[in-house]
Amino acid sequence: MADRRLISLGLVLVMASALFLFWNLREPAGFILSLRFTKLAALCVVGVAIGTATVLFQTIAANRMLTPGIVGFDALFVFIQTGLVLMLGGAGFAALPTLAQFGVETLVLVAAALTLFGVLLRNGADDILRLVLTGVIIGVLLRGLAGLAQRLLDPSEFAIVQQASFATFGSVDKTQLIIASGVLILSFIAAMRLARLLDLAALGRGTALPLGLDxxxxxxxxxxxxxLLVATSTALVGPISFLGLLASSLAHAVLPTWRHARLLPGAAIIGATILVLGQFVFERLLGLQSTLSVIVEFAGGLLFLFLVLRRPRHD
Structure with missing residues (x-):
């Protein structure tokens, strides 16, 4: 049953991608298809990365309401953008080599995350709650510092920071996209190799250790x-925190299984489908040029409130 539903999800993504590429296609068709394919690839890379990362994080945290963004990835990204604009000015920021900026941002985000994970969990991985709470506090601190720095910017520089604070798919560099795709493929392979171990880890430390799991x-x-997944996708297009919550929740609802070998690709496909269909409706049907991430964050925020306020069932 789960395999058939997973195949159905894949077919939906293929049809959504075809609609995105060929809907209302006009001349010069080759040039337009090239632009659309680059944007489609960016949507799929980010959707797959965030969906996969969220299932992994929720399994480790033993909580389906959390996303990796809670440990401060988005806050650190905005803080980096604000600091660069403050130091270099708007013109200097715009003159930065895009590939170098992408590489530095990815390395900083990965290094910060691994440092946080390593320091807080050096005595054992049984205190995930402390990790989550520390991440929340660091995120609040970074947002406060970024907000203070933004008050020192002139209006044009502040507008640059605001634009960089939301995920955008319209101007993705192809070289960055190729690098991000390579990181995604390797990370997803690693996640799938961990799938069976994660099935045991989901039972909790106390149960998994006697079963022989390290x-x-x-x-x-x-x-x-x-x-790796969250840092690369964030550096590529910007933060989009609640997409993972949508993808993970739908994957658990659609796929009647606890096996991560099914949940991980399911959440990845759903994450990509949400972005592709959302961008298609937003851009092709409605003709709007606003930021898709705003709508995704709004829907994800509503889902988060629903999950928090929903009363547990009593059998």
Whole structure:
């Protein structure tokens, strides 16, 4: 049953991609298809990365309401953008080589995440709650510092920071996209190799250890994959925190299984489908040029509130 539903999800993504590429296609068709394919690839890369990372993080945290963004990825990204604009000015920021900026941002995000994970979990991976709370506090601190720095900017520079604070898919560099795709493929392969171990890890440390699972090593490996996926997608297009919550929740609802070998690709496909269909409706049907991530964040925020306020069922 789960395999058939997974295949159906894949077919939906293929049809959504075909609509995105060929809907209302006009001359010069080759040039337009090239632009659309680049944007489609960016949507799929980000959707797959965020969907996969969220399932991994929720399994390790044993909580389906959390996303990797809660440990401060988006706040650190905005803080980096604000700091660069403050130091270099708007013209200097615009003159930065895009590939170098992408590489530095990815490395900083990965290094910060791995440092946080390593310091807080050095004595064992049984204190995920402390990791989450520390990440929340660091995120609040970084947002406060970024907000203070933004008050020192002139209006044009502030507008540059605001634009960089939301995920945008309209101007993705092809070289960056190729690098991000390579990181995604390797990270997804690593996640799938961890799938069976994550099935045991989801039972909790106390249950997994007697079954022979090296729980601490699995947790660190999964968090490293999360760091790579989220850092790369964030550096590529910007932060889009609640997409993962949507993808993960729908994957658990659609796929009646606890096996990560099915949940991981399911969430990845759903994440990509949400972005592709959302961009198609937003751009092709409605003719709007606003930021898709705003709508995704709004829908994800509503889902988060629903999950928080929903009363548990009593059998």
């Amino acid at each position: 729980y601490d090593r699995v947790v660190f490996a999964a968090l490293a994959v999360v760091a």
